[in-house]
Amino acid sequence: RQPADSGGHDAAAATRALRRSARRISGSLHTFRAALDPLWADQLRAELAWLSGILAREHAYANRLTRLVEALHQLSGPALPAARGVRAAGESAASDAQGRAALGVGAARAGALLERRLTLARTRSHSAALQALGSSRFHAVADAVALLASDVPLSPGTSGRTAEALLEPAERAEQRLLTAVAALPPDDTEPYNEAQDASWHQARLLLRLHRYAHEVVLGAADPALTGAGHALDLHRDAVEA
Numbered sequence: 168r169q170p171a172d173s174g175g176h177d178a179a180a181a182t183r184a185l186r187r188s189a190r191r192i193s194g195s196l197h198t199f200r201a202a203l204d205p206l207w208a209d210q211l212r213a214e215l216a217w218l219s220g221i222l223a224r225e226h227a228y229a230n231r232l233t234r235l236v237e238a239l240h241q242l243s244g245p246a247l248p249a250a251r252g253v254r255a256a257g258e259s260a261a262s263d264a265q266g267r268a269a270l271g272v273g274a275a276r277a278g279a280l281l282e283r284r285l286t287l288a289r290t291r292s293h294s295a296a297l298q299a300l301g302s303s304r305f306h307a308v309a310d311a312v313a314l315l316a317s318d319v320p321l322s323p324g325t326s327g328r329t330a331e332a333l334l335e336p337a338e339r340a341e342q343r344l345l346t347a348v349a350a351l352p353p354d355d356t357e358p359y360n361e362a363q364d365a366s367w368h369q370a371r372l373l374l375r376l377h378r379y380a381h382e383v384v385l386g387a388a389d390p391a392l393t394g395a396g397h398a399l400d401l402h403r404d405a406v407e408a
Contacts, residue, residue: 179226182296186222189215192312194379198340202332204320214308221299224292232285234408239274239281337380344373364406371399 193215196208299305325332347370352363378392 182222183226186219186226188312189219189222190375191379192315193219194376195383198376198380199333199336199383201336202322202325202329204322207320211308211311214304214311218299218305218308221292221296225289225296228285228289228292232282232289235281235285236278238408239278242270242274333384337377337384340373340377340380344370344377347373367399367402367406371396371403374399 193212196203196212196215200208321329321332347366351366351370352360356363374392374396378389378396381389381392
């Protein structure tokens with residue numbers, strides 16, 4: 168369903184829920200592809216990726232604007248520490264005040280520029296999302312998802328062994344996650360090393376797929392997996408920041 172126009176907050180919450188649902192279904196189709204009609208699964212995954220990407224842009228621009236503006240406010244607040252060996256011990260407080268004032272002006276100008284550019288990009292992505300949600304393509308995706316509750320196209324060899332056909336891919340998803348976790352850098356390494364970001368992102372993706380598979384097979388979420396996913400989301404946010 169298209170998000171209700173009862174307010175910006177309600178519409179944003181509905182859009183996030185729709186994007187999460189699209190991502191969850193797409194991830195499950197990826198994990199259990201061997202038990203499904205592969206052509207049907209690949210086509211639906213492609214449409215869900217299109218929908219999720221359209222809906223994610225506005226949210227991404229809004230988050231980026233908030234993060235950058237807050238950082239600029241912090242930059243223009245307290246005085247920045249001086250470089251080692253440069254500042255003389257007796258330098259006056261007036262120099263600090265002048266530096267803060269210059270930083271404040273620069274931060275304000277940078278903030279205004281960022282707000283103009285990112286707000287424009289956010290507005291365009293919002294218009295694109297509204298256009299997508301009113302398109303026949305979206306309604307076709309919604310109809311295909313609605314049929315999942317009663318008619319899932321299975322592969323020919325899956326009939327009569329549905330539980331086993333779901334358990335095997337779920338176990339493979341868990342094994343891929345365990346392998347990725349074992350390959351993560353040890354705790355005593357540099358906390359934010361750009362060369363190691365890819366392994367953390369891979370673990371986050373595989374954890375999400377394992378979590379979705381766990382819910383499909385057991386019918387309930389695992390709180391431990393949810394907590395680990397939240398921790399990896401924070402790591403992803405730190406990398407983006």
